[in-house]
Amino acid sequence: MSTPAGVAPPKAHAPHEAHHEPLGFWRLYVFSTDHKVIGIQYAVTGLLFLLFGFSLMMLMRWQLAYPGAALPLIGNLLGEARMPGGIMLPEFYNELGAMHGTIMVFLGVVPLAVGGFGNFVLPLQIGAPDMAFPRLNMLSYWSFFLGGMTMLASFFVPGGAAQSGWTSYAPLSIIAGSGQTMWLFGMVFLITSSLLGAINFIATTIQLRAKGLTFMRFPFFVWAQFVTAFLLLLAFPPLEAAAFLQLMDRLAGTSFFLPSGLVVSGQVLTNAGGGNPLLWQHLFWFLAHPEVYVLILPAMGIVSEIIANNTRKPLWGYRSMVYSLIFLGFMSFVVWAHHMFMTGMGTAMAAFFQTTTMIISIPSVVILTALIISLWGGSIRFNTPMLFATAFLPMFGIGGLTGLPLGLNVADIPLHDTYYVIAHFHYVVAPGTIFALFAGIYYWYPKATGRKMNETLGVIHFIGSFICMNVVFMPMFLVGLAGVSRRLYDGGAAYAFAQPVLHWNVVSSWGAWTMALFQIPFIFNFFWSIRKGEKTGDNPWQATTIEWTAPSPPPHGNFLTPPEAYRGPYEYSVPGAARDFVPQSEA
Amino acid sequence: MEIPYTVEIRRDTGLNNGKIAIWLFLASEVMLFGALFASYILIRTGSTSWPRGDTILNVPLATFNTIVLISSSVTMVMAWASLMRGRFNTFRVYMASTVLLGGVFLVVKYFEYSHKFHDDLFPRTNNFLAIYFTLTGLHMLHVIGGMAVNAYFLGPGAKLWKTNPVWFTNRVEHSGLFWHFVDLVWIFLFPTLYLL
Numbered sequence: 001m002s003t004p005a006g007v008a009p010p011k012a013h014a015p016h017e018a019h020h021e022p023l024g025f026w027r028l029y030v031f032s033t034d035h036k037v038i039g040i041q042y043a044v045t046g047l048l049f050l051l052f053g054f055s056l057m058m059l060m061r062w063q064l065a066y067p068g069a070a071l072p073l074i075g076n077l078l079g080e081a082r083m084p085g086g087i088m089l090p091e092f093y094n095e096l097g098a099m100h101g102t103i104m105v106f107l108g109v110v111p112l113a114v115g116g117f118g119n120f121v122l123p124l125q126i127g128a129p130d131m132a133f134p135r136l137n138m139l140s141y142w143s144f145f146l147g148g149m150t151m152l153a154s155f156f157v158p159g160g161a162a163q164s165g166w167t168s169y170a171p172l173s174i175i176a177g178s179g180q181t182m183w184l185f186g187m188v189f190l191i192t193s194s195l196l197g198a199i200n201f202i203a204t205t206i207q208l209r210a211k212g213l214t215f216m217r218f219p220f221f222v223w224a225q226f227v228t229a230f231l232l233l234l235a236f237p238p239l240e241a242a243a244f245l246q247l248m249d250r251l252a253g254t255s256f257f258l259p260s261g262l263v264v265s266g267q268v269l270t271n272a273g274g275g276n277p278l279l280w281q282h283l284f285w286f287l288a289h290p291e292v293y294v295l296i297l298p299a300m301g302i303v304s305e306i307i308a309n310n311t312r313k314p315l316w317g318y319r320s321m322v323y324s325l326i327f328l329g330f331m332s333f334v335v336w337a338h339h340m341f342m343t344g345m346g347t348a349m350a351a352f353f354q355t356t357t358m359i360i361s362i363p364s365v366v367i368l369t370a371l372i373i374s375l376w377g378g379s380i381r382f383n384t385p386m387l388f389a390t391a392f393l394p395m396f397g398i399g400g401l402t403g404l405p406l407g408l409n410v411a412d413i414p415l416h417d418t419y420y421v422i423a424h425f426h427y428v429v430a431p432g433t434i435f436a437l438f439a440g441i442y443y444w445y446p447k448a449t450g451r452k453m454n455e456t457l458g459v460i461h462f463i464g465s466f467i468c469m470n471v472v473f474m475p476m477f478l479v480g481l482a483g484v485s486r487r488l489y490d491g492g493a494a495y496a497f498a499q500p501v502l503h504w505n506v507v508s509s510w511g512a513w514t515m516a517l518f519q520i521p522f523i524f525n526f527f528w529s530i531r532k533g534e535k536t537g538d539n540p541w542q543a544t545t546i547e548w549t550a551p552s553p554p555p556h557g558n559f560l561t562p563p564e565a566y567r568g569p570y571e572y573s574v575p576g577a578a579r580d581f582v583p584q585s586e587a
Numbered sequence: 588m589e590i591p592y593t594v595e596i597r598r599d600t601g602l603n604n605g606k607i608a609i610w611l612f613l614a615s616e617v618m619l620f621g622a623l624f625a626s627y628i629l630i631r632t633g634s635t636s637w638p639r640g641d642t643i644l645n646v647p648l649a650t651f652n653t654i655v656l657i658s659s660s661v662t663m664v665m666a667w668a669s670l671m672r673g674r675f676n677t678f679r680v681y682m683a684s685t686v687l688l689g690g691v692f693l694v695v696k697y698f699e700y701s702h703k704f705h706d707d708l709f710p711r712t713n714n715f716l717a718i719y720f721t722l723t724g725l726h727m728l729h730v731i732g733g734m735a736v737n738a739y740f741l742g743p744g745a746k747l748w749k750t751n752p753v754w755f756t757n758r759v760e761h762s763g764l765f766w767h768f769v770d771l772v773w774i775f776l777f778p779t780l781y782l783l
Contacts, residue, residue, distance in 0.1 A: 130590060132604040195615055203607045207592050207598055237615045238622035245626060248721055253711030256630065256718075274634050274714045279626055286622070 028263070031142075033134035034556055038141050039120025039318040043441075046112030049148060050434070051519070055102035056096045058512055063088045065509035067490035082160070090489045092165035097487075101166025102183065106190050107148050109433055113298035114194070114232070115144065117440050118201055118225045120448065124547035124554065125219050127210025127563040127585070132203040140196035144397075147189030154182030167288070170280040172258030174249045175264055184243045191240045191468055194232045201229035210546060210585075213565035216322070217584070219545045220308075220315060220569070223322050224301025228294050235290035235333065242283035249275075252472065278343055293332045295429055296396070297325065299436030301369055303389045305452035306443050307371055309543045310386040312580050313380025315572040317370040324363035331360040340410045350409040357407035364400055368393065377457060384458030388439035391466050392432055399427030402477065419485065420480025423473045431469040438522070446540045450552040451533030457525040464518025471511030475504035526537070544581050545569050588616040594754045609761040613768050616729075620772055623725070627718050627779065638715050640781040643708070645699055650779045652695050653773065659688035660770045663737075663763045675748055678759075682741050686767070689734040696727055719780050726776060729769045736762045 012134065023032075032038060043352060059078075062071050068087060077084025082092040110349045123131055131137045154161040159177025173180050205218075205226045218226075245256040253271060257280045260273030308315045315321065337353040372393055380386065402424040405411040415421065438461070445453050482501040484492040492498030539548040546565065550558050563585040571582040591597075592604050600607075631637050640646075703709075703716070710720040728767035740759055749756040 132590060133608065199608050199611045202611055203604050204606060207597055207604050233611060233615050234618050237619035241622035244721065248710060248717065254717035255714055272711060272713045276629060279629050283622055421765050512702050
């Protein structure tokens, strides 16, 4: 906007610091508007939800490994309504399944990857004093928090939490108990949170870049968050619309998702009918496919930073990676119906969506290949962040490549809804994204605290998690290829054809429980290092990007002098330079 | 450290932060209403019978409401234009008219709704009414939201005019963009629901 003609231009602001009284505990650590505090709040809340979601899964794994057996020790603690005599009821199993998915995706990984790392790292990497809208940022966190609390509270309503899967497919979800209504309200809070966050990220990236930091000088992490923010901004509203429609169906008695003459428990429903259950699937997957990329793109960003830093080489093919990223973000909006091949949508539609699905695999492969080639010829430092980052590459590779058969209409028919699908997307998200998130925690921990996390404990955490992840998920490919459905409460024990692979369920379960043990070094390390970790300077990894020029931990306002960018993000081992890295902000 | 570009424009983007944010927000709103309109199309094309809107709904009242909302968009622009000319009192008159016209819209909508309820027409009656109440209800929430923001700029928010008139003018402009969007949604809703 141009300056109004009739008004005097605003007076120069008095320096902010001049009237800065010290903030109290609540404003400093709880209702803070500082992007670093909000980032840490997001990260810690996200980690707690990851642990909680993982615990739900460990309970499910007992039932899958030993169907109908009483769970020793804690089985009796969960109440007669859910586990009478320590034996899990099917309804409780369904609650656990639905809430595991919901919590891991919407309350664990996304808040940690976008809310946590995005908030903490992105403004620092672009040399900004804070996010463009600090109060909106705080609102975003608290909206997320409310959404999370709503989801947790839903366990205590009559009938328990949502039981219709994280996808909440209609009509099952419409006739489900009141936990489903809580789920929908929780989602509305979470969608609001990510909407506010996305607007903030995009505005911050475009507007608050340091002088000289052009888009092609962005660290890859910034690009990843930038594209992710667009996905959140544009893909979540249709789910919000879907949530409204489902709320109307559940609370006002409409029939958006209920067909005419639907029979439930032998009774014809008296609702008006005429609705379409597939409409829910379309609206849901229109969000949820871009959501898959919301889960993976920040992870790719983190891994790229760490690989460039620890190979002491520029990223190979930075530009093609960026273009692939943008293309990936765009394409993620036109592949959603590959989740719906089994709905009988016709060969023409199936052909379209399997074609777009095959096309979207190309940019993912470009990025992964560029990262692998980046390793070539580097003198690699295998510290903990780098161990997790390198492990990401094959794990994401397995997850991605096993997705191709699922994207082909014909191959999807036998594989659909089997354990193969579970194995596929968990390889992408669990040893893929979550490993990248661990890498990021180890990598930026010194920036947030001024201390490094312990390397020995980190290596134990890594090796244990790496082995256990594969023990958990690799057998699921075998179980799935044998045709066992992912929705079975007994893990397939009732079916003759599943008998030869049932022992793999036990292997997976023990893998999951062992993996829990290997998280203990991480949890201990995380808290212990805040006070006892090895002290570091501002730039312990000899990194080039701008966040490392700020003090560790950065003060309010981040930088002592406003940084400027003079070069690209990864000037490592420049021939003729005095050191093996040239910071972006060095003139 | 102050956040830069809240008032002054960043040279290489030609924008201030708020302008970007409000357009991004409107983009997400387009996706929200777009999804609902798409749902409308899917449900209507999949139904065996669908009533014409004017056989159930009151077209004259809705036409009146359309005029009311378009007028409120005009007064909204005038409110912002008054600020650009530095005329705060004119701004107050136009802004109050905007809020008032929003109120008129809601009152008319209240009579429409209560008339439907009186005739035993509820969202659960059929899918036409279901989508009618959902779309207009959500639109009404947007009207209420816009009115709340505009009322804030008339009341406590107006204090900013004294300390930072440019920032205040920007804020009114951004809330105006939202108000026009709300108006625009109605302009799509009116023919879709009442006339087709």
